[in-house]
Amino acid sequence: MSLSLPCNPCTSSPQLLDISISANTNGDNNGDDNDNESSKKRPAKPHVKTACVNCKKAHLACDLTRPCKRCVSSDKADTCHDIQHKKRGRPKLRGMKPMHCHLPSTFTMIQSASTSANYVQQHSNSSNYQKPTMTLFLSMELCCARVSDESFDFLGLYPQEFSHRSLYDFIIPGNNGTVSRIHRSLLDNAVTFSSGDKINNDTTHHHQQQQFQQTSKARLLPPTQRTTAEMFIALPPYQLATIANGSLTLKETITFITSDKSRHQPLDARFYLGGGSGADLIRSDSLHHLYIVCILTVPDTNASLASPSEPQSLLNNLSFTNNRLDEPLYSSSNTLALTTASLPEIQPIAFAQDQLQLSPLELESASILDFEQNDPQQLDMKRPANDTTGTAAMESTTSWTKPYTTPSPPPSPSSPISLPLSISSSPYRENLGNATCPSSDVSLHGIKEVETLKKETAEVAKPTAAATATATATATATATTQAPFNSSSKQLSSTSYSIRHHHQRQTHQQPHQLYYQSMLSSRLSVEAQAFASSTKMLTAPAMSTPTYNVTKSRFHHRHTPPNTQLYPLSSPSSSSLSSSSSSSSSSSSSLSSSPSSSVCRTSSVCHTTATSMSSSAPSSLYTLSSINTKNIHLL
């Protein structure tokens, strides 16, 4: 008769493990006549406290070692790691907790503590206003690596519930496009920032600008941090929240799905590239440290009415005080010292938003325009200042501030917020064209300066673009390709088109598209998946995932349609997931599906990056078969 020993966590210790096993052995020896009973009852083998991701996926026994024996035997040692568990036990009654109550949490406390270190508390009385913020640290694939405790207050979801899952899982399907575009913008921001690692600080401003233009070019983004990266756990939140040198900050109101799936919660979201682990967009060798930070706040109707004369935080390092994240980032008085003419030296000029490029993303690309047109006040982009890693070139940006798109009424002429600097500074914004500029909160002065800058940039761009047709994306391309969308630049259209088409023939790809090809996660946006599928990795750079020998794969036989060339990202879905897949993304379905199993599968996909998938073919089997790519086949 076997002994049914409780699987106490203490049994994880080797000593107790041995005791329990021996007890079981004794029990079996004493009662071998009850085979039927013993066969029904579980053996007393204690469960490990945490199974590795591979064993969990396979529903197989794991052990305490890492890599576990099973992973070693199955050649999956490189992907053998623990996953973050959800909170066990009966959940607290969610209805008992008032929404958005600001309970002290470790995360918040740490973040608050960071205020003194990384934030500038410009006005003392602003500290009286405490607004809870929810922070998400995401991989460059928008998979959640770490989430602050406020997730429960905001969405009724525990931080663990975000683990390794895509951000798309938590937003309404209608916002997929918005998030996708933000994602794309961040990727472009990362990929097309100046590749000139060294800019001579002694050069004159004009020379510096030219040098910046010349040294700027598209570059390849190396494999970045996965959601399981140690840094997400090891680094304190305030450090992770540090913005990467050169990153843009994108603001958008995104509607999230709460724990009560029938209820949605709109939140103001700010996205920027995280530099807490040393990522610096100026230094190409640090790009693999990149990740994405998303800060969420509850939309504040009063914020839009905030008077510019109210105490506002100065955009310094992180550009705002963390307890004022909900506020529009009005510039402080010293913002006026900045002029658009000074912007190019620090802006990521190598944006190539070739809107009319005849790529598979044509419609999506054009939607960038819609993005702003449809809701011009939603997108907020500001120049970041940086943290301690700021270079000399970026030091001039430390006072960058940018309150641009808030629902607030246009500032008064006496307001220090007279110039929407981010518009002129951001090539992304520039790319949107004047038609995309919100009319309500942009002063004429600002528009004129924007157009002046565009013209200047375009003039510099023309010869450069013609000479560098082989470049994937350049700032000059930005200046030319945005022309069709810019009514004020029509005089450049003809030239721009010729240059653009020539450029298009050479590359066909934008920076973020290169990234889509390199970071082959099913949790990427539909756009990314579609692009990676359509381009079939033919032009993928050196960082591309090694091709997977699908001839050994089961799903190749199961699911591969005729004449379909398989690539990791575009691998067909498994039969188990195909039923729940949707064209928008697999995210929505996974959220609404059954808890444990679906989460398990979802997280497994999130773990899958180019590196993991390329690690070994057998280990890719599961992932590949789990990827939902129903929409891929529709392309």
Add this chain to the structure above:
DNA sequence: TATCTCGGACTGTCAACCAG
């Protein structure tokens, strides 16, 4: 035959509830 998938049993954890 080997390997993989996955339903579901079993068990741990924890908040809510309740009796003393």
Add this chain to the structure above:
DNA sequence: TGGTTGACAGTCCGAGATAC
């Protein structure tokens, strides 16, 4: 306050499916 209950999450057995 301590015990009980219930809800939920994690582990992994084992049956069935699939590949070779």
